[in-house]
Amino acid sequence: MLNAPAAKVFAAFADPALVAQWLRPSADLELTVLQFDFRPGGGYRFSYERPDGQRTRVGGTFKLIEAPVQIVFSWLIEPPDEHAGIDSQVSVQLVAHASLTELIVRHDGFGRVDADQRHAQGWRGALELLQQQLQREVSDGN
Amino acid sequence: MIQALSEGKTRSASELGASFSSAQPTISRHLKVLENARLVEREIDGRVHLFRLRREALDEASNWIARHRAFWTGALDQLEQLLKVTGR
Numbered sequence: 001m002l003n004a005p006a007a008k009v010f011a012a013f014a015d016p017a018l019v020a021q022w023l024r025p026s027a028d029l030e031l032t033v034l035q036f037d038f039r040p041g042g043g044y045r046f047s048y049e050r051p052d053g054q055r056t057r058v059g060g061t062f063k064l065i066e067a068p069v070q071i072v073f074s075w076l077i078e079p080p081d082e083h084a085g086i087d088s089q090v091s092v093q094l095v096a097h098a099s100l101t102e103l104i105v106r107h108d109g110f111g112r113v114d115a116d117q118r119h120a121q122g123w124r125g126a127l128e129l130l131q132q133q134l135q136r137e138v139s140d141g142n
Numbered sequence: 143m144i145q146a147l148s149e150g151k152t153r154s155a156s157e158l159g160a161s162f163s164s165a166q167p168t169i170s171r172h173l174k175v176l177e178n179a180r181l182v183e184r185e186i187d188g189r190v191h192l193f194r195l196r197r198e199a200l201d202e203a204s205n206w207i208a209r210h211r212a213f214w215t216g217a218l219d220q221l222e223q224l225l226k227v228t229g230r
Contacts, residue, residue, distance in 0.1 A: 125179025
């Protein structure tokens with residue numbers, strides 16, 4: 001639950017200058033927004049730079065934008081990363097509770113798009129299995 | 143089923159069946175699904191079908207999940223900070 005109205009939380013996803021300030025796993029990584037075309041079908045591309053200079057690039061397409069309640073975009077890490085080519089999708093939902101906003105982020109992986117089908121199936125199967133296990137852990141309250 | 147195979151040993155369909163209360167056809171069907179998903183590998187030794195867990199398929203997915211879970215946990219903490227700093 002975030003202590004801000006939904007319009008403001010939505011703006012943090014929609015404005016590249018704001019996105020650059022938070023959409024990273026830690027403040028140690030510098031996020032440079034290389035491309036940000038915030039409309040359905042528009043693309044984005046981020047570059048994450050670690051303190052040691054190592055870079056990771058991530059890109060995708062905005063699939064669905066519905067202000068201020070929903071954003072869906074694809075998420076693909078670029079080579080030479082170990083997880084490059086794994087096709088995934090992020091869905092963000094904003095639920096307004098008076099002046100607070102509940103944020104629900106779901107990130108689903110679908111397997112590799114650049115590997116052969118058998119590998120993709122194995123990966124997807126493993127992912128589904130792990131997600132089930134994680135959901136079970138969460139519902140068990142662990 | 144995955145749990146039963148996770149010690150790394152190959153096990154036959156009937157050994158696996160003995161660990162569960164399900165009927166053998168159900169076990170076979172379940173193994174077939176796991177095999178199609180490339181989570182297990184089947185080795186046929188005469189009339190005995192042996193199954194082995196493909197740990198590498200689980201490991202890669204597990205790494206991906208851990209990485210992205212850490213990514214979003216960190217990012218949402220930073221979003222919270224940003225919203226605090228910029229006021230309401």
